[in-house]
Amino acid sequence: MSHIFVSYSRRNLTFVTQLVKDLQQAGLAVWFDQISIQPGDIWEAAIEKGLKEAIAVVVVISPDSMASEYVRKEVNFAQESDQLILPVLYQPAQLFLNLQTIQWVDLSSETVYPINLQKLIAVLQREPGLSGNPTTPPEETVAVDDTRKLSPTLLQRYLHVVTFIAEQTAGYMAWRRLAGSISTASQLHRGAQALALTRLNPPTGDRLAVFLVTSPSAQILHLICRIEKDVFFVEDEQGQDAELSIEDLARTLRSGSVKALVIQGYVSMAGMQKLLEQSSVQAVLTIGASEVAQQLFGEHFYATLAIGKTVQEAYQTALDRIGPDDTHDFQLVAKHDAVVLDYPSVEKRAVQPIIDPGLPPLRNVPINPDFVGQGQPLLELGEKLNDSRQLMIYGLSGIGKSWLASEFISRYGWRFSDGIVWVQVSEQTRAEDIFNQLRLLLELPLSTPLADLENVLRQRRVLLVLDQANDWGIGTELTELAQFVSRLDPLGGTRVMLTSWETITGLSDVSGARDLTLVEMQPADAEALIQKLIVDHDLAAEFADEQVRRQFIEKTAFTPWLIKEAMRSARLDGVEAALEDLETLTADTTRLFERHVGVQYQKLPAPTQAFLRQLQGLSDGFDRQLVQAIDSQSREHLRQLIQRQLLRREDRLYTIPPTVRLYLRQRYPLSEAEQDTIDQQVIRYWVQAGGAS
Amino acid sequence: MGTTTNPSALTREQQATLNNLRGILGRQLRPASKTDPTLLAELILQNAVLMRENGLANELLDYLQRVREKLDAENPLYARLGIEIAVTLDAIDGRQPEAGELFQTTLAWYQAHPISLAEGQAHIAYGRFLIHRSRLQEAMAQYQQALELLQDHPVEAAIAQSEMGRVLVGQGKFSEAVSRFEKAYALSSGDGKSTVRLLNDFVAALIELGEMERAEKLLIEGIETSTQQGLWLVRANLRRQMAYIYHLRAEKSGDVASAQPYLDEAERLLQQVVAEMLPLQNTLDLAVVYHDLGRIETQQRQFTEAEAHLRLSLELFQRLGNLRNEAVAEITLGTLVVLKNGDIAAGNEHLHRSLQLADKVGDGFTLRQAAETLTRLHQLQANRAKTQPREIRIQVIDQLSFSRAKLVEYGLPEAAQVMASMMTELEAL
Structure with missing residues (x-):
């Protein structure tokens, strides 16, 4: 049976019972221990079964649940078993780290409950296998597909918040959280003024200054960057750190319409006063504390402003929503007692919130939220791509080539103003597929001749990424692509980036092409990644011994993929076993990945091994329904394969990693x-x- | 101003599916394969639209022909494949004559082997082929034959009815078109997606007949259905039609005061359409909406907003390389700058640019519109010049002379003659 599993603390039973009732009324099947366990069932076994068979897991967030070992185990299990996890906020609490990358739904007050419940139901109903009649979703948030399409005039119909994010390692997550807050805030109160959030790219002081002069609609600047001793660290054009002093920021804020400055981080009271005195803003807020408190504060602060209250009232309302322990991190200084923002007249007000990530159109670009380090290769990549039409990123499997390419786009994608297309290469990829993706990106008819497409590309700034280009199986198609690349104007704005573990005859030697060989991480970066994963996987106790930790770091050969895999093994099989595996693997680093696949494969039960061997019969990724047709026990096999990273999942698509495919082809080819x-x-x-x- | 809708790029999931399909077909279409060819034929037929819509007509054609070779010519699937091959040939430059022949051969086969559903569908496909060749009467005859065959197949019959409605709209026969759309609407009731997809044309025909209330009622239903079905582009286009109705009501109002509420509502609706289109990968439709919005704002004398929207729409048309719409937007912008700043010289520049673009794409209608607007601006300029010093009159005469020469170059002698008359009048002073 396909159902939703509810993970919660018994202390929140009243709330959870109501939630379950509401989900069931929407036609959703819910497994809830209070009603689903029959007399005579063994409690723990029944819960385990309920969890294993679930398609989605709703996690009720509260201080009690976040302190519960059961809830923690259930969340970990759901994550490893490839189940959809949907956290819902009942009471503010410090989240488990593996929940922090997932957008939660706020059901914490009577005001938000009915609106956000509909959102939750809509998400669950979209998941295949969960029954239910579709309901009309609440007013959708508009996510702008291409920043150049947004009219500045349109923004005058909104309460316009502009954000400036210069967080090198956590920019994506900071953006996602803020966008979530603004979207929710717009919908909390019926008839409220809709909010618009636009992100400025690149996060340089000059960009901010130009924006403030040219945009008459922005009323709130939400600043997210590293701050040390009242110095703001933004970026320069090359993406390097650039300092912005309080005085510089105040000077920039003398132009433009910004009335309130929200700073995510700590600034001294003297610094806040200086900003207030030396700029034209009327209120300065700092918001600190945990990410949950920041997000909750943001939602209620902006929601209260959206109904026309003063900045002071909004601040107080938001402050009341977060726990008393966190309030000291939230400060406000203002020029007078009641700072009121400007609102468009009622008849001019927009209805739907708008979120503009400040990027060109992106097609099929993956997101890697846990990118750590590799600052130098990123900069090198940008420099090399500036003066060559093609750049190939080489490196051993698992060294982080795709990871680097995806992070490059998230940080510097704005440089390609006409858009970015990411193509995951498979043995069946045709050159025409790639040309069609480019035609569609540029909104040209699919019948546009290749020569015309090339002419258009000469005048545009497009980035084409061919990930795992070494997988290409059809030689003639590869030649066609290489000819296309060689005809691109080396001085034009269009660029091709490829990732590959080896040189590709015909493509690697395209004239004017450059390459970048990615080697293992710097030890400090590797350590930072390991530290992050220890926390994410809740393995602090296992790694408490400094010697064990050191030994572990050294044995991972500073390879990001291996670090991640070894950490996963440590979770599944224990640190000792993971260390043993590492010992075996790193004895010969040239065949690291292949050996790792072998070790993981041997740990699978025989039916799952057979299942994986069958899957190599599919040329590319697949969905759950398709593999169900191949093997009715596929669900359990998929769970095990994902646990061992022998299969990857992105949304609803499962793919076999190329090295796993290569391993299978060499060792267990299909007849x-x-x-x-x-x-x-x-x-x-x-x-x-x-x-x- | 017309719009076209580009298909969205294949998602990663669709691309993976396509690659799996390619792998299977590559293996199973080999002569030695023992796989039941009827299964392969069904599989290819089911995926034909996806492949054609994604620009893979040549590859699809290869699969269709190879699987057909494995079938007996008397097998009904052989005929269905024939029709699909013809449709695919129609999508490939230079292969259309082969498509026409194959349609006829296959339809002849059906006459000897009646299978109502497949034959009906074949007539619809041939009808479309004929429409692409502008052979409208023959296309209508094909649709009529399809309807006779599809009496027990309401979904397919609805398609034939709505396509006939579209042909009739193109011929300006709006009453007959409405009657077709009504039938299509009734036949497809219960299938929300089909009904809302035919609404755009249905409503356009009703508007032409002046049946605004009925059109509005259908649009309200359609907007609700498209929201439920998640058809966002359809919904945005229906709302745009609604704005058009309010715009027409404003134009039909006797005076400015009574027009104002209609214009306000049209503007509000278009603002909402802009917001709805921003997340969609369809710059052309968005640019058209910005243009419509700019036009309404011009009428409301909100010149700053109008100029911002018109300039953005122009920029988007330029980026798309859509010269036809760029030419139209230049006319609107030319008129606006004159109304806003009284700057006739700037207005003329926009109109000359419009003439140049319209001439380049051979759009006679827009060319004449630009010429008319240019003439009106020159008349305004000449009238003003009559009371101004001689040097100014000479400057205006020079500009008229330039415009006259251009209008002659673009093959617009009547408009050029008007310029000449104005020049004579000014020279006589």
Whole structure:
């Protein structure tokens, strides 16, 4: 049976019972221990079964649940088992770290409950396998697809918040949290003024200054950056740290319409006063404390402003919503007692909130929120891409090539103003697929001849990323692509970036191409990543011994992928076993990945091994329904394969990592008859389901 | 100003599916394969639209032809594949004549082997092919034949009815078109997606007939249904139609005061359409909405907002390389700058740019519109010059002379003659 599992603390039973009732009324199947465990069932076994069979897990956040070992285990299990996790906020609490990267739904007050419950239901109903009749979603938030399409005039119909994020390692998550707050804040009160949030890219002092002069609508500046001793660390054009003093910031804020400055971080009271006195802003707020408190404060602060209250009232309302322990981190100074923002007249007010990430159109670009370190290769990548039409990132499997490319886009994607296309190469990829992606990005008809496409690209700034280009299986198609790249104008704005573990004949030697060889991380970066993962995986106790930690770091050969895998093994099999595995693996670092795959493969039960061998019969990724047609026990196999990282999941798509595929092909190749059987199963499934798409 | 909708790029999931399909077809279409070819044929047919819409017509054609070779010519799937091959050939430059022949051969086969659903669908497909060749009467005959065959298949019959409605709209036969759309609407009731997709044309025909209330009622229903179905672009376009209705009501109002509430509502609706279109990958439609918004704001004398929207729309058309719409936007912007600042010289520049673009793309309608607006501006300029010093009159005569020469160059002798008359009048003073 397919259902939702509710993970909660018994101390919140009244709230949870109501939530379960509401979800069931929406036609959703909910597994709730209070009603789903039958008399005579063994409690723990029943819960385990309920959890294993769940498609989604709703985690009720409260101080009690976040202190509960059961809830922690259930969340960990859900994460490793590839289940959809949906945290809902009942009471503010410090979240488990592995919940912090997931957007939660605020159900913490009677005001927000009915609105956000509908959002939760809508998300759950979209998950395949969960029954329910679709309901009309609440007013959607508009996420702008291309920042150049947004009219500054339109923003005058909003309460416009502009954000400036110069957080090198956590910029993406900071943006996501703020965007979530603004979206929720717009919808908390019926009839409220809709909010618009725009992000400034690049996060340089000059960009901020120009924006403030040219944008008459921005009323609030929400600043997120590293702050040390009242010095703000922003970026320069190359992405390096640049300092902005209180005086510089105040001078910049003398122009423009910004009335309130919200600073995420600590600034001294003297610094806040100086900002107030030397700029034209009327209120300065600092918000610190935990990320949960920041987000909760943000939601209620902006929601209260959206109904026309003063900055002081909004501050107080938001302060009342967070725990008393955190309030000292939230400070406000203002020029007078009642700072009121400007609002458009009622008939001019926009209805839907707008979120503009300040980026060009991005197509199929993956996000890696836990990027750590590698600052130098990032800068080098940017420099090399400036003066060559093609850049190939080489490096051993698992060294972090795709990770680096994706982080480059998240930090410097704004440089490619006409957009970025990310193509995951497979053995079946055709050159025409890539050209079509480019045609669609530029909104050209698909019938546009290649020569015309090339002409357009000469005048545009587009980045094409071909990830795992070494997987390309059809030689003639590869030649066609190489010819296309060689015809790109080396002085034009369009660039091609490829990742590959080896040189690709025909493509690597395109004239004017450059390359970057990625080696292992710097020891300090590796240590930072390990520290982050220890916390994420809740392994502090296991790594309490400094010697064990040191030994572990050294044995990972500073390879990001291996660090992640070893940490996962430590969780699954214990630190000692993980160390043993590392010992075996790093004996020969040239075949590290392959050996790791072998070790993990051998740990699988025989039926799961057989299942994985069958999956290599599919040329590319697949969804759960398709593999169900191949093996009815697929759910359990998928869980195990994901745990061992022999399979990856992105949204609803499962893919076999290239090295796993290579390992299987070399060790356990499918016979023609086996391949035929799989093909038949897939064909029958697709025909019955009404098409592959 | 027309719009087109580009398909969205394949998502990663769709691309993966396509690659799996390619792998399977690559293996199973080999001569030695023992896989039941009818299953393969079904699989290819089910995925034909996805492949064609994503620019893979040549690859699809190869699969279709290879699987057809494995089937007996008497197998009904052989005929269905024939129609699909013809549709695919129609999408490939230079292969259309082959498509026409194949349609006829296959339709002839159906006459000897009646299968109502497949044959009906074949007539619809051939109808579309004929529309692409502007052979409208023949297309209508094909749709009529389809309707006769599809009496027990309401979904397919609705398609034939709505396509006939579209042809009739193109011919200006709005009453007949409405009657077709009504039938299509009734046949597809219960299928929300189908009904809202035909609403755009249905409502356009009703508006032409002046049936505003009925059009508005349908739009309200359609906006609700498209919201429930998650058809965001459809919803935005329906709301845009609603704005158009209010705009027309404003234009039909006797005076400025009574027009104002209609213009306000039209503006509010278009602002909402902009917000709805911002997350969609469709710059062309968004640019058109910005243009419409700028036009309404011009009428409301909100010149600053109008100029910002018109300039943005122009910028987006330029980025898309859409010269036809750029030419139209230049006319609107030319008019605006004159109304806003009284700057006739700047207005003329926009209109000359419009003439140049319209001429380049061979858009006679826009060319004439630009010429008319240019003439009106020159008349305004000439009238003003009559009471101004001689040096100014000489400058105006020079500008008229330049415009006259251009209008002759663009093949607009009547408009050029008007310029000449104005020049004579000014020279005589």
